[in-house]
Every structure is written in C-alpha cells, then in structure tokens.
Amino acid sequence: MSIYDKLAELHITLPPVAAPAAAYLPFVQTGNLVFLSGHIAKKDGKVWTGQFGKTMTTAEGQAAARAVAIDLLGTLHAAVGDLNRVTRIVKLMSLVNSTADFTEQHLVTNGASELIGQLFGACGAHARSAFGVAQIPLGACVEIEMIAEIG
Numbered sequence: 001m002s003i004y005d006k007l008a009e010l011h012i013t014l015p016p017v018a019a020p021a022a023a024y025l026p027f028v029q030t031g032n033l034v035f036l037s038g039h040i041a042k043k044d045g046k047v048w049t050g051q052f053g054k055t056m057t058t059a060e061g062q063a064a065a066r067a068v069a070i071d072l073l074g075t076l077h078a079a080v081g082d083l084n085r086v087t088r089i090v091k092l093m094s095l096v097n098s099t100a101d102f103t104e105q106h107l108v109t110n111g112a113s114e115l116i117g118q119l120f121g122a123c124g125a126h127a128r129s130a131f132g133v134a135q136i137p138l139g140a141c142v143e144i145e146m147i148a149e150i151g
Contacts, residue, residue, distance in 0.1 A: 003083040006119050007073075014074040021137065027079040033090065034148045035080050037072045040140035044102040049139040052132075053102030056141055059106075065094065065111030068144045072112075073119075080150050089116050098132040105130040112142040112144055123138040 007014065017026050020037070027036045039063035048064050050056035056064075077083050094109040096102075109130040114132035116124040136143045 003086070003119055007129065010037050012070055015071055017075050017078045018071070026075050027138050029079060029150075032087075032151070034076065034150060034151050036072055036075050036079070036148070038093075038095070038136050038143040038144040039075065039144040040136060041065070041068050041142040042071065043067065047138045048079030048142070050141040051097045051099060052104070052108065052141065054092045058104045061108030061142060062098065062111030064142045064146065065109055065113075066115050068142055069112035069115045072144060073145045076146065076148055080148075085150045086120065086148050087123060087151040089120055090147040090149055091127040091129075091147060092116070094128070094130040095133045095136055096130060097134075097136045097141050099140070100132075103133075105132045108142060109144070114121050140147050 004145050024034065025027055027034055052061055073083065080086065094105065094111055094112065096105040096108050098105060109128065113128060117124065
C-alpha cells in the first residue's frame with residue numbers, strides 16, 4: 001500500500017508548505033538526506049499555543065505533535081515530489097514548551113512518532129530527541145524537525 005493510500009485511509013490531507021516565518025528554508029536536501037526545518041503546532045490554521053505542566057495535558061500534546069507530523073509530511077512531499085521515495089525517516093527532534101517540573105516530553109512527541117510509524121512501517125522507525133524548553137516561537141506548544149532519507 002502506498003503512503004498516499006495510507007494517508008487517505010486515515011483521512012489525512014497533506015497541507016502545502018508554509019512560508020518560513022524568518023530567515024531560513026523549509027527544507028534542504030544534501031545527497032539522499034532531506035532536512036526539514038522545525039514546524040510548530042497549529043490548530044484550526046492558527047498557532048497552537050500553550051505550555052505543558054501549566055495549560056496543556058500530555059494527551060493534548062500528543063494531538064499537537066501528530067498535527068506537526070502531518071505538516072512535516074506536507075513539506076517532505078513538496079521537497080521530494082513523492083513520499084513513496086522515502087526509504088527511511090532518520091530522526092525527529094521535538095521541542096516541547098513546558099514548565100520546569102513537566103517530564104513527559106517523550107510522551108508528547110509520541111504523537112508524531114506513532115503516526116510516522118503507522119505510515120512508513122519499519123522505514124518509519126527513527127532516532128529521536130525530545131526536549132523540554134521554556135518557550136517556542138509564537139508561544140507554540142510543540143515544534144518538531146525531521147530528517148528523511150530518499151532513494
């Protein structure tokens with residue numbers, strides 16, 4: 001089953017690439033690797049703001065991280081032209097806007113990791129980092145970047 005069939009089965013429509021909010025590119029390819037810049041969580045087309053341990057739950061964070069993964073896939077599609085060319089999701093790095101005592105950044109990030117695994121199977125098993133940070137641009141609750149390998 002192609003990635004696009006799996007997306008359709010999950011009722012996921014890939015968004016277009018968002019215009020960068022500062023001086024950077026949405027993606028850069030070098031050799032077979034595509035590096036995607038950090039994407040912030042959005043809900044209903046607006047920045048999904050909040051801080052874990054204060055205004056958001058881990059479950060809400062998983063939904064936000066899943067939404068970021070969908071945006072990342074839209075950018076990856078634009079970068080490579082066909083998601084079926086992806087041979088491996090190499091790494092995700094997640095920044096989670098959280099209080100000093102919140103310790104479930106890894107669980108928040110699972111929202112993205114689980115969707116990637118569901119779509120790409122064994123090729124979606126990736127290395128990952130999840131950090132708690134004091135703030136993310138525009139007050140976003142989660143920001144995630146991705147590295148993918150293409151064939």
